[in-house]
Amino acid sequence: MIEIEVQNETHQSQERLRFAAVPRIGEGIRLQGPDGFWASYDVVDLWYQKAEYGDVWVPYLHVRLTPAPQGVEPVPELEPSPLAGPRPVAQPLQQATPSAANANGFGVQEVYPFRA
Numbered sequence: 001m002i003e004i005e006v007q008n009e010t011h012q013s014q015e016r017l018r019f020a021a022v023p024r025i026g027e028g029i030r031l032q033g034p035d036g037f038w039a040s041y042d043v044v045d046l047w048y049q050k051a052e053y054g055d056v057w058v059p060y061l062h063v064r065l066t067p068a069p070q071g072v073e074p075v076p077e078l079e080p081s082p083l084a085g086p087r088p089v090a091q092p093l094q095q096a097t098p099s100a101a102n103a104n105g106f107g108v109q110e111v112y113p114f115r116a
Contacts, residue, residue: 001018001019001020002018002019002020002021002022002059003016003017003018003058004016004018004019004022004058004059004060004061005058005061006031006060006061006063007061008063008064009062009063010063011033011034022046023043023046024043025043025044025045025046026042026043027042027043028040028042028066029041031063039066040065040066041064041065041066042065043061043062043063044062044063044064045062046059046060046062047059048060
């Protein structure tokens with residue numbers, strides 16, 4: 001595991017997270033926001049700095065919330081029209097008829113092996 005400091009441009013926060021691989025610039029990662037919900041973030045920048053302990057280079061990520069696709073609008077809640085009439089009532093599902101079964105309760109359909 002690689003410990004990386006993630007600097008979040010959207011929420012102006014910094015935290016250290018562990019990754020299995022260092023994400024590249026332009027890739028998307030999923031992070032949990034301060035509101036507790038998971039969101040997609042784009043990696044804007046990646047750089048390495050020499051650590052204070054020995055000859056080790058530590059990666060740093062700069063991320064920004066992924067913008068919503070263009071043209072995406074919330075679906076408006078439609079109120080039923082009084083002229084539309086009553087809504088149809090759902091019919092109950094019909095029960096499937098049981099087929100012949102063996103002692104284990106499985107179907108008795110014979111399956112042939114596949115040959116090419």
